[in-house]
Amino acid sequence: MSEIARRIRYGGDYNPEQWPTTVWDEDVRLMQQAHVTTATIAVFAWAKLEPAPGQYDFGWLDDVFDRLSRAGIRVILATATASPPAWLAHRHPESLPVTIDGVRLAFGSRQQFSPSSAAYRHHALRLVTELAARYADHPALEAWHVGNEYGNHVTRSYDPETAEAFRIWLHNRYGDIDTLNAAWGTAFWSQTYRSFAEVGVPSAAPMIRNPTQVLDFDRFSSDALLELYRAEAEIIRSYAPDTPITTNFMSFFKDVDYWSWTPHVDVVSDDLYPDPADPRSYVLSAATRDLMRSLGAGKSWLLMEQATSAVNWRPPNVPLADGRHRLNSLQAVARGADGVLHFQWRQSAAGAEKFHSAMLPHAGEDTRVHRGVRALGAELRELGDLVGAGVPARVALCFDWDSWRAIEQDGTPATVDYLDTVLRFYEGFLRRGVTVDFLHPEADSTAYSLVVAPAAHVLSDDAVHALASVPARGGTLVVTYLSGVVDENLHVRLGGYLGGEGALRSALGVRVEEFAPVADSTAFDVTGDYAGASDFWQELIRVDDAQVEVVSSFASGFAAGSPAITVKRGVGGAGAAWYVGTRPSTALVDKLVSAWLADSNIPAAFEHAVTGIETVLRGSRRFVANHSEAPVRLSVDNRQIELSGHDCTWIGTREEPIEITSTSAGPTLIPSEGEIQRCEHVGALMIARPGSPDPAE
Ligand code: GAL
Secondary structure, rough: OOOOHHOOOEEEEEOHHHOOOHHHHHHHHHHOOOOEEEEEEOOOOHHHHHOOOEOOHHHHHHHHHHHHHHOEEEEEEEEEOOOOOHHHHHHHHHHHHHHOOEOOOOOOOOOOOOOOHHHHHHHHHHHHHHHHHHHHHHHHHEEEEEEEOOOOOOOOOOOHHHHHHHHHHHHHHHOOOHHHHHOOOHHHHHOOOOOOOHHHOOOOOOOOHHHHHHHHHHHHHHHHHHHHHHHHHHHHHOOOOOOOEEEEOOOOOOOOOOHHHHHHHOOOOEEEEOOOOOOHHHHHHHHHHHHHHHHHHOOOOOEEEEOOOOOOOOOOOOOOOOOHHHHHHHHHHOOOOOEEEOOEEOOOOOOOHHHHHHHHEEOOOOHHHHHHHHHHHHHHHOOOOOOOOOOOOOOEOOOOHHHHHOOOOOOOOOOOHHHHHHHHHHHHHHEEEEEEEEEEOOOOOOOEEEEOOOOOEEHHHHHHHHHHHHOOOEEEEEEOOOOOOOOOOOOOOOOOOOOOOOOHHHHHHHEEEEEEEOOOOEEEEEEEEOEEEEEEEEEEEEEOOEEEEEEEEOOOOOOOOOEEEEEOHHHHHOEEEEOOOOEEHHHHHHHHHHHHHHHHHOOOOOOOOOOEEEEEOOEEEEEEEEEEOOOOEEEEEHHHHHHHHOOEEOOOOOOOEEEEEOOOOOOEEEEEOOOOHHHHOOOOEEOOOOOOOOOOO
């Protein structure tokens, strides 16, 4: 392993083409001072690399490569295809994307290509071939970065070439038009097609569009982008078979189904810009990091982009307060990132992003931001032993793009925010310091003791069986409202939802007779063993099985008296199948999470739920982060840890690893002055060093 391979990668997008060469020397000098290991180059450099069709200029890129290489900085080379040059739009106006309303977008921003454009594809692949042939063997090359943020900003185009490509995709999926008609339910509203030639893209229409057509177009559009990525990757691989290839994902991005992409990337990478004005943004960030790790089946991933301070696309662009850039970075590392990269190295002096922060701000090196950048670079050097280290998890949370898209279509029982629903349960585990992996509902879940499927609206037969197998093998399954309502063609699973007749419904022992979403945001109570407040959702649940225990019922409203939450336990208590037919409040989620962890015998790092503080174990180290502004003190393994606001620390080293043993009773978070209210419910982080007595004993 080279020295750099043992380090957490640090750096960012480097766009020297925006600057005179006199600035390049300073760039390299300051990068070295900031402990930069990695620069991503040429992301938006197509026009500079190919100033006229077929005429290439690689001299400047050779120079950049050489300068970085001499300084010991490794290169992630982008394929530059995310932003085609003016000449392409001029020569091939048909390559420009068309919106749902039929408006053709103009040149003058970026990403102005239709994913199905033959002209775009031809020119993009020609450029990639030139780049791959020239740089495949460059000793400074560490990885290839294909395109940029596929689907941002154009995910779908409604142009004629796209319609043709969609028809081919449909033909491959359905084989014949009768099968398509059956899948799309075209008997409804007289939508029957006689041939594929009659089928179009779901452009703006008078009323609700065919739901399966819309979902298929979503799937097709994600696949069309994937096909572009794969075409570039294939060329690169033919020249550089051993160099990792990646493209940057965008957190939970509805338009691109990342489960289908990850088999084709060597390293998962992600761009994330947590909102500094939202005190709860760390929840989405934590979940995003966990998603990235899960997409790669537990492998390390790369934070490809983040900001050192403000972005330029929020109203308003709040800067990151002291400590928060470091906190965001360490959160990513704690949750499995082997690299912390940024958009971008030097803040631009012109163009649309000149007010976006960077590692080197407009005001230069003697600045708050750049000092922070240098300090973080030095700190990350200490964490090299984490490169490749895993993040263990025993809880799986199902996440599925089909369910996300389908439940948020028009014409559903209520306006549901799928991501919010998933995160509501995710956060319950985060508050207890329990690490969660995300899982596709069809995936093998045997590595997990607890599987939670929130609003798993679309369930294929395989998914129904995968979920039903969890309690059967002695695990704990949790299924929530709006799950198993339709199959992958969005046809209703008849006879009481929850996957229809069969394995899942019998595992749960209940049936859903009628939905009853609540008209306003008024909370209502559920009573019983798991009493508490709920809102948004009621339904009529019927119990079909004597083994089912009704643990809470609706106290009022349309479904008053009907079960709200149930559990069916297996013989001898082995295996449990929970059904949650309502949207529980935070406090009720916390109660339920406790029960689910107990059922699955999973220890929690925090004895009680706590907000604003996060802990995660990676490799030999436990990270503890305080996302709130107020300072806190924690007792961890009889050691006092003090964290100021927006601070993060870790316990354990490669030489002296830590190991979790169990939870203990009693809160051990010691409130700082003035913080008593906020901290009193916080529990213990139970960590024991090898050889030390079990704190639970
Ligand atoms: C990303 C993009 C970067 C830069 C950044 C600004 O979406 O990949 O090129 O635009 O946003 O936040």
